[in-house]
Amino acid sequence: GIQVEQSPPDLILQEGANSTLRCNFSDSVNNLQWFHQNPWGQLxxxxxxxxxxxxxxxxxxxxxxxxxxxxxxxxxxxxTDSGVYFCAVEGGGGADGLTFGKGTHLIIQP
Amino acid sequence: SQTIHQWPATLVQPVGSPLSLECTVEGTSNPNLYWYRQAAGRGLQLLFYSVGIGQISSEVPQNLSASRPQDRQFILSSKKLLLSDSGFYLCARKGNTEAFFGQGTRLTVV
Incomplete structure (x- = not known):
């Protein structure tokens, strides 16, 4: 199946800073989504x-x-941007479900 | 709206007890439906997906099963829970493009 790698795994920044999160995937995809998981677990x-x-x-x-x-x-x-950011991809016929990376845990300090 | 209902939000069950988690969706016909599990706060694993009533595909052999008795209802079950079944279970639906997730059920097996 498709492999998804996210980097960095953890990131700590001060409020006001800018950040770039990366997602690499191993095969062609017909769906790619970015999610933010909040402290209550909701995507x-x-x-x-x-x-x-x-x-x-x-x-x-x-x-x-x-x-x-x-x-x-x-x-x-x-x-409020703190949390885990996930990249997820789907290949094939489009009904097989998303494959998720392990996420980037972002902490924004005041 | 295309709402996803999951219940219960939290659940504590003893080892060996049965499980039934229900997911219902509104506002869409014949959606693709999915069950995911998240363990240890990182990474979501696809468990089952369904493209229609009575059609279930399993991604990972395990102690769980799924059923789709109605177009907008997806059920995750177990006859006897194991400690390793603990985790955060999320239901998702997908149409032609992106997937959307319910609020999840946090299951603790004790």
Missing amino acids: INLFYIPSGTKQNGRLSATTVATERYSLLYISSSQT
Whole structure:
């Protein structure tokens, strides 16, 4: 199956800093999503981005499908950005389910 | 809206007891439905997926089973729980593009 690697595994930043999270995947995909898991465990959809670039407020994401990686950018970090960020991909026919990376644990200090 | 209902939110069960977790979705017909498990606070593992009533695919052989008795209902079951079944269980639905997750059930087997 598809392998998903996220880096860095942990990241500690001061409020106001910018960050870049990376996701590498081992095969072609027809779905790539970024999620933020809040302290209660809920997975919040950030981006559906199998290719191209999207922006939503302070967050943006870019996927370069031909080179099999995606980047999540967080600008002007706030303490509420803390949590675990997951990249997940799906290949094949599109019904097989997402394969998740192990996540990046982000801590934003005030 | 396309809401996903999961219950209960938390559950403590003794070893050897049965399990039934229910997931229902609203606002969509014939969705693809999924059960995931998250252990040790990192990484989600796909357990089962279903593309229609009575159609179940298992990703990992284990002590659990799934059923889809109705189009918008997906049930995760076990006849006898093991300590290793503890974890955070999430139901997800997917249409043509991105997947969305329910709020999860935190299961502790004691």
